[in-house]
Amino acid sequence: MISSSAIPWGYLEPINPIYPRQILTKPSYIIGRHPCDCDITLDSIEFRQHEYFIHLSSKHCIIQCTNNGQTVIFHDTSRNGCYIDGELVHQTKISLEKHEHVISLAVKENQVYRFIRLSGVFNAVQLDEHYLKANLLGSGSFANVYKAISSVTQVRRAIKIINKDQCEKQIGSGFSKYLYREVAIHGSVDHPCILRRFEVFHERSNLFVEMEYAGGGSLFDRIHKTSLMTEEECKFIFYQIACALAYLHRLKIVHRDIKPANVLLMTNERETIAKLSDFGVAKHVYTSSRYLNTTIAGTQQFMAPEVLLQTGHSTNADVWSFGMTLLNAYVGDTVFRLRGIRALNSISYSKRELKEILVKTLETNSFARPDMTQLLRYPWFRDQTCFERVQKLIYEQTGQYLR
Numbered sequence: 001m002i003s004s005s006a007i008p009w010g011y012l013e014p015i016n017p018i019y020p021r022q023i024l025t026k027p028s029y030i031i032g033r034h035p036c037d038c039d040i041t042l043d044s045i046e047f048r049q050h051e052y053f054i055h056l057s058s059k060h061c062i063i064q065c066t067n068n069g070q071t072v073i074f075h076d077t078s079r080n081g082c083y084i085d086g087e088l089v090h091q092t093k094i095s096l097e098k099h100e101h102v103i104s105l106a107v108k109e110n111q112v113y114r115f116i117r118l119s120g121v122f123n124a125v126q127l128d129e130h131y132l133k134a135n136l137l138g139s140g141s142f143a144n145v146y147k148a149i150s151s152v153t154q155v156r157r158a159i160k161i162i163n164k165d166q167c168e169k170q171i172g173s174g175f176s177k178y179l180y181r182e183v184a185i186h187g188s189v190d191h192p193c194i195l196r197r198f199e200v201f202h203e204r205s206n207l208f209v210e211m212e213y214a215g216g217g218s219l220f221d222r223i224h225k226t227s228l229m230t231e232e233e234c235k236f237i238f239y240q241i242a243c244a245l246a247y248l249h250r251l252k253i254v255h256r257d258i259k260p261a262n263v264l265l266m267t268n269e270r271e272t273i274a275k276l277s278d279f280g281v282a283k284h285v286y287t288s289s290r291y292l293n294t295t296i297a298g299t300q301q302f303m304a305p306e307v308l309l310q311t312g313h314s315t316n317a318d319v320w321s322f323g324m325t326l327l328n329a330y331v332g333d334t335v336f337r338l339r340g341i342r343a344l345n346s347i348s349y350s351k352r353e354l355k356e357i358l359v360k361t362l363e364t365n366s367f368a369r370p371d372m373t374q375l376l377r378y379p380w381f382r383d384q385t386c387f388e389r390v391q392k393l394i395y396e397q398t399g400q401y402l403r
């Protein structure tokens with residue numbers, strides 16, 4: 001277990017596997033060829049055969065942490081210099097401000113380490129043994145999600161820390177059983193387009209949920225920080241989410257919080273695997289009745305009318321939220337100003353297959369709204385080349401087939 005006297009502040013992940021990985025806990029580390037003067041020695045039979053070995057200095061650079069873990073300084077002390085994210089640093093000090101930086105030694109192409117900033121250790125004893133805590137990925141009303149790095153395998157994960165006390169305070173005592181429902185439903189599903197949940201750790205006031213890490217952030221970030229998505233980009237992502245939802249609905253699970261912030265992207269590529277996450281308000285629909293739940297759940301802007309009006313809702317409430325999420329990704333936030341349906345008029349006639357999907361999903365009468373399996377048979381989704389590209393990507397990266 002990592003003791004509190006040596007709280008890690010950084011981690012050097014080798015980009016080139018000949019370099020030793022290192023968890024940074026001491027105030028300063030000298031990196032170079034000298035076997036006695038350096039904390040991280042870059043010398044071995046393997047290193048000597050490497051084409052850039054002769055360009056390294058005996059003390060090539062220093063990485064240090066000051067100001068109680070707040071500031072990380074990179075100091076080049078070499079003959080040939082270093083590159084931080086491709087920018088030359090030579091005989092000078094710079095502060096590493098971002099959560100991650102790529103470090104090259106001597107030659108720009110010689111990418112050696114990915115420096116990852118850490119912000120302490122997790123509290124649950126079992127978690128401490130496994131994970132180092134990196135930056136905050138996102139937060140909700142009583143949960144924070146952090147990036148975490150396994151100290152054993154160096155695999156990246158996301159850890160959602162749910163504060164049970166906060167929950168009970170805000171919603172009322174006995175609420176924790178709902179948290180276990182989230183964790184239980186999430187753990188019971190297995191689909192390539194649903195974020196995987198691994199272990200759950202308990203502590204008196206916190207619940208720690210270990211999940212797959214989605215390196216591309218959420219669809220909300222993509223829509224708001226990058227640019228609106230083209231029709232093709234939408235189809236690639238929403239085809240996957242439609243399959244995930246159809247799967248959940250076959251299991252009689254209603255997600256109840258479909259929105260861009262709960263769709264996660266595995267990479268920053270335009271075409272990437274998309275995964276549904278956040279089972280915070282998901283529920284089983286046990287009886288044969290399609291219209292059962294009357295409690296308000298979800299996020300108002302994406303809520304189906306029957307959920308808002310509390311007239312009873314079931315799995316096809318997700319179909320409405322799916323449509324709103326797609327519309328939001330395609331036309332942006334004007335969808336909220338123009339109240340959903342009216343935003344449809346701004347979509348050009350040439351996009352009639354897309355428009356058909358939106359019109360059908362945003363059908364006010366929930367009885368007339370298609371279910372997810374029917375929706376997947378509409379012409380917009382029957383696009384063989386898109387389907388094949390999605391299948392190929394998923395198979396290559398997960399070994400699974402999209403169902």
Ligand SMILES: Nc1ncnc2c1ncn2[C@@H]1O[C@H](COP(=O)(O)OP(=O)(O)O)[C@@H](O)[C@H]1O
Pocket residue numbers: 137138139140141142143144145158160195211212213214215217218261262264277278280
């Ligand atoms: N596995 C993950 N990988 C990357 N980012 C994540 C992950 N899980 C959550 N996030 C980020 O954290 C945010 C909140 O997580 P979420 O599980 O939706 O919690 P909440 O119940 O508070 O909404 C997400 O919108 C997303 O930006």
Ligand SMILES: [Mg+2]
Pocket residue numbers: 140261262278
């Ligand atoms: Mg969420």
